[in-house]
Amino acid sequence: MNVVTPFEGIGASVRRKEDLRFLSGRGQYTDDLNRPGQAYAWILRSPHPHARIRGIDTGAAAAMPGVLAVFTGKDMAEAGVGGLPCGWQVHNKDGSPMAEPPHPVLALDKVRHVGDPVAVVVAETRAQARDAAEAIAVDYEVLPAAVNMAQALAPGAPQLHEGAPGNLCYDWHIGDKAVVDAAFARAHKVARLELVNNRLIPNAMEPRAAIGEYDRGTGDYTLWTTSQNPHVIRLLMGAYVLHIPESRLRVIAPDVGGGFGSKIYHYAEEAIVTWAAGRLERPVKWTADRSESFVSDAHGRDHVTTAELALDQDGKILGLRVSTLANMGAYLSTFAPCIPTYLYATLLAGVYTTPAIYCEVKAVFTNTVPVDAYRGAGRPEATFLLERLMDVAAMETGIDRIELRRRNFIGSEQFPYQTPVALQYDSGNYHATLDQALKAADWAGFEARRAEARRRGKLRGIGVSTYIEACGIAPSAVVGSLGARAGLYEVGTIRVHPTGSVTVLTGAHSHGQGHETTFAQLVADKLGVPIAQVEVVHGDTGKVPFGMGTYGSRSLAVGGSAMVKAMDKIIAKGKRIAAHLLEASVEDIEFERGEFRVAGTDKKKTLAEISLAAYVPHNYPIEELEPGLEETAFYDPKNFTFPAGCHVAEVEIDPETGRTQVVNFTAVDDVGRVINPMIVEGQVQGGVAQGIGQALLEACVYDENGQLLSGSMMDYTMPRADDLPPVGVATHTTLCTHNPLGVKGCGEVGAIGAPPAVINAVVDALKEYGVRHVEMPATPERIWRIINANRPRMAAE
Amino acid sequence: MPQVTLTVNGKKHTVEVEPRTLLVELLRETLRLTGTHVGCDTSQCGACVVHVNGDSVKSCTTLAVMCDGAEVTTIEGLARPDGTLHPMQEAFREYHALQCGFCTPGMVMSAIDLVQKNPQGLSEEEIRHGLEGNLCRCTGYHNIVKAIAAAQEVMHGRRKELARAAE
Secondary structure: OOOOOHHOOOOOOOOOOHHHHOOOOOOEEEHHOOOOOOOOEEEEEOOOOEEEEEEEOHHHHHHHOOOEEEHHHHHHHHOOOOOOOOOOOOOOOOOEEOOOOOOOOOOOOEEEEOEEEEEEEOOOOOOHHHHHHHOOOOEEEOOOOOOOOOHOOOOOOOOOOOOOHHEEEEEEEEOHHHHHHHHHHOOEEEEEEEEEEEOOHHHHOOOOOEEEEOOOOOOOOEEEEOOOHHHHHHHHHHHHHOOOHHHEEEEEEEEEEOOOOOOOOOOHHHHHHHHHHHHHHEEEEOOOHHHHHHOOOOOOOOOEEEEEEEEEOOOOOOEEEEEEEEEEEEEEEEHHHHOOOOOHHHHHHOOOOOOEEEEEEEEEEOOOOOOOOOOOOOOHHHHHHHHHHHHHHHHHHOHHHHHHHHHHHHHOOOOOEEEOOEEOOOOOOOOOOOHHHHHHHHHHHHHHHHHHEEEEEEEEEEEEEEEEEOOOOOHHHHHHOOOOOOOEEEEEEEEOOOOOOOEEEEOOOOOOHHHHHHHHHHHHHHHOOOOHHEEEEEOEEOOOOOOOOOOOOOHHHHHHHHHHHHHHHHHHHHHHHHHHHOOOOOHEEEOOOEEEOHHHHHHEHHHHHHHHHHHHOOOOOOOOOOOEEEEEEEOOOOOOEEEEEEEEEEHHHHHOOOOOOEEEEEEEOOOOOOHHHHHHHHHHHHHHHHHHHHHOOOOOOOOOOOOEEOOOOOOOOOOOOOHHOHHHHHHHHOOOOOOOEEEEOOOOHHHHHHHHHHHHHHHOOHHHHOOOOOOOOHHHHHHHHHHHHHHHHHHOO | OOOEEEEEEEEEEEEOOOOOEEEEHHHHOOOOOOOOOOOOOOOOOOOOOOEEOOEEEEEOOEEHHHOOOOOOEEEOOOOOOOOOOOOHHHHHHHOOOOOOOOOHHHHHHHHHHHHHOOOOOOOOOHHHHOOOOOOOOOOOHHHHHHHHHHHHHHOOOOOOOOOOOOO
């Protein structure tokens, strides 16, 4: 076997192994698969945001051509199917648990949002199922709806759930209110801001799909699904919904076309096709239309917040007080309760030495699609609030916005740094990322560019955000104490084959992140095996022992660490085999670049020789060692990881149309050790694109009747190529101190850092109009109205 | 049921279709060419783009019966029989212009048509404008634009080999 060249190991921009199949049309996404004898499901969804179901007549539909069955919520409940479980329990201020109303797979007595599934038709073809669904007659008693949080919390509001009085899911808080109030009492200046974090629709390019299959001969069920975490789906669906033991249920998430959080959750359709497959003894396939995705994939963000920052006369932050309403939608999606609490309020120290923080969060049920984690999940909301507030504070104190940030940065000598909101940051260098970003963005030369733009009739602005996030989730004991109903370790198996090639089995899941390449690089680097001889297997509970999946930028920090741990075990065992073969003591065996060597001699064995000996144990320490060379490790992280950095946006606004264009964007991120710079850069660019989308383009809009107006790609504005600037990406590395790779995570930084940088730039561009804040998305209409509302005053001045 | 005869990736097929059958359904379900994807239902995303008689077409809004006698090329038909990738495919790989891969087939087919119809060469701005009919949610387009800019040099014979991406 060849010893690997250094170019394939850690730090190399290796071209991706997965690309060949995607570029030649040979990817295998769920909808690309067909099973023998497959039937098709179509789901009838509620057209009303809130209605009582008086009755459902499925007779006409059942008699339609090709129809095999029509099932309603009653059919599933009678068969003992459970509701969709919630994976995280948050507690109220008084210690009582949150309201956790039932979430039936198909609606029972009521529908609670447009798109709520009501019945399913299974037919020989998809078109037949769809035709028949139109023939189902549902007798609805339409009820008044609570479309937004203000309506839902108002006295006398329509009540969504019996078990959630006042439509309140929880009323939670963190921090010491008395200490914070005292800080405000002695403040020199208080900066206050009310702001909305706009609701977003994730829109991974691949619509969700699922195929259920039942084998009567063995009693086994198989589910193919568009999931970021097949083991979690197996656990939740098997244990809570369909009551199928894990040993009888295999969940496969094959190639998945993007997720961004929206494919973490256990969705109704997964249970429906699996259950229907058992009932009909036919494989059952369901694929969402994009219109269905809009009303059935979990949405993201949707906060309304009041935030106040207390400062002393030198601009040092004394305290932060935050009150947030967070929309849960109509039901609790799998991880929804933890997003606006433990992934949000715990980040409110940001990169600053704020000594006292208090945050209270009310989570509210409304007649809208459930809301859960979307790229960044809580951290973009915290960052947007903080970084907007820093600019407002700068404006109101007259201190330069860069200087104000610098005065409050946690110094690089202060790590580990304990914040007042539970987290302990392990490493970082906030001055360094800021310096590097300002230089790359030519911050110093901006005023000349502003003046030049002015001569062209354009309003130019520049904005900065210095953000931090917590990822690599998470230490199981910590999240358990905070209400998580799962451990958040990861699992990795390293299987060295007899001739020295390697299969990696990982519980992480790749849906665009390039794991097949990055994880192979880890093996190349540590075991010296060329990446062409490393196979990475993921997304199949029938192959991978266990796993918690991919979200929260955890794959490398947690999943990669599990692999490192497993490789350490491989090396330890290999050393014992080598010691036997080389007639040396184990302590004298060194392993480097694929070779076991007796220290100080030229006696050596390659990994392939060792693995061959392990599988053909003719000359082998069989009394003390088992044959074979395969090791599994569970890695439970010691802490979160804390990527941080600085993003700078430069925008130009056309005052005639209100259109904002991002003309320059610079990202300098500290994501810890970089395994594949090309992939990291791509992850940051993609995240920044979604962040710019949130800031300028993307608005989820419900009308006053609870109908989703932005319910298609014609109405919901996703960034296109000509909406975005070239994005300059660089990294500045401080290593994570508590995982073996020193990695932090890069998948979400773009979506976290970009929105406040863009809005700060927009506000800067509009400063002559007396603007303090602009809500997202800063659409042309919104900007045009601001400009025109303020024009007369300007003229008068 | 109507009968349609069409040539797909050089191979002639005669198939019966329902009048409402879409070209993308014929490709994916009847011919099992699943490289062409469906990402939306409003003709916005471009994941379904194929070439029909040399033009890029959204196969999700084309009826199969409209393609009687047509020459269709899909992502599966781009590489040479020996497996050599089309310069556009090669450029997407070299410039990391794909992540999840779902929009990629449509993106590559649109990009090839865009470059072929513009032998004079395209600026970065023109490439961005030319991609208006294709959505990508992963990459932010930055690397897609770079890949197309590099591929056009090879496709128009201005370079023999693809320029390597900066490390």
